Amino acid sequence: MPAIKACLFDLDGVIVDTARFHYIAWRQLANDLGFDLSEEENEKLKGISRMESLEIILAIGGVELSEEEKSERAAVKNTRYLELCMQMTPDDTLPGVRRFLDELKSASIKIGLGSASKNAKVILDRIDMLSYFETIVDGNRVTKGKPDPQVFLMGAADLQTLPENSVVFEDAVAGVQSAKAAGMLAVGIGEKSVLTEADIVVPGFRDFQLADLLEAFEK
CATH class of the missing domain: 3.40.50.1000 (HAD superfamily/HAD-like)
Structure with a gap:
C-alpha cells in the first residue's frame, strides 16, 4: 500500500x-452590464479560471463583448476582488x-x-x-x-x-x-x-x- x-x-x-468575495465582484460586473447574478448561478464558477467564469456570466446575461472588453471587465472584477481580500486576517x-x-x-x-x-x-x-x-x-x-x-x-x-x-x-x-x-x-x-x-x-x-x-x- x-x-x-x-x-x-x-x-x-x-x-x-473567499467565494463570497468572488460572488460580490462577479455580481457587480453583471450589474454593470445590466443583469443580475444569482448565488445558484455563481456556483457554476467554482474552481474554474477567471476568463472561463466571465464567459459563463456573459452567456447568462446574453451579452457579447470584444476580446479587449472582456480583458478590461475581468481586470476590473479582479481589482474589486483583491480590495475585498485585503480586508482578510x-x-x-x-x-x-x-x-x-x-x-x-x-x-x-x-x-x-x-x-x-x-x-x-x-x-x-x-x-x-x-x-x-x-x-x-x-x-x-x-x-x-x-x-x-x-x-x-x-x-x-x-x-x-x-x-x-x-x-x-x-x-x-x-x-x-x-x-x-x-x-x-x-x-x-x-x-x-x-x-x-x-x-x-x-x-x-x-x-x-x-x-x-x-x-x-x-x-
Whole structure:
C-alpha cells in the first residue's frame, strides 16, 4: 500500500472562504452590464479560471463583448476582488485548517497548493499561511484549467511525489475530477450529494484529523 507523501490543497472553499468575495465582484460586473447574478448561478464558477467564469456570466446575461472588453471587465472584477481580500486576517482561515497542516508538517508530509486563482500568494500572505506551502501551482502557472489534471500533476512533480502517494483536498466538482484524472485520492470538502466522485467527503477540517485521512487512504 503506497504511503501518503504529499497533500495538495485547493484555496477557495478549502483553506479560506473567499467565494463570497468572488460572488460580490462577479455580481457587480453583471450589474454593470445590466443583469443580475444569482448565488445558484455563481456556483457554476467554482474552481474554474477567471476568463472561463466571465464567459459563463456573459452567456447568462446574453451579452457579447470584444476580446479587449472582456480583458478590461475581468481586470476590473479582479481589482474589486483583491480590495475585498485585503480586508482578510488570519482569523478568516477556515476552522481546523491550520491545525491539520501542522499535523501534516509534524508527520513530514509535503504540502502544496493547486488553485485556479492568480491571487493565491496574496491571500495566503494575508492569512499568514504562505510558509506552510512548499509549492504553489496557481493560475499564473497552469495552461489548462480544472478538470484537467495539470495543476495537481505539476504540484506532485514540484514536491517530487508520485500521484499514487498524493492526496487532493477540493470543494469543487471540477477540482475533484482533476484530482481523479491525476490518479490521486480526492477528499471532498463539502456535501456528499454534490461531490459524488470524491473518495471521501468531509464537511471541513474542524473534526478531521490526520489519523482519519490515513485510515481512508488505507481503504
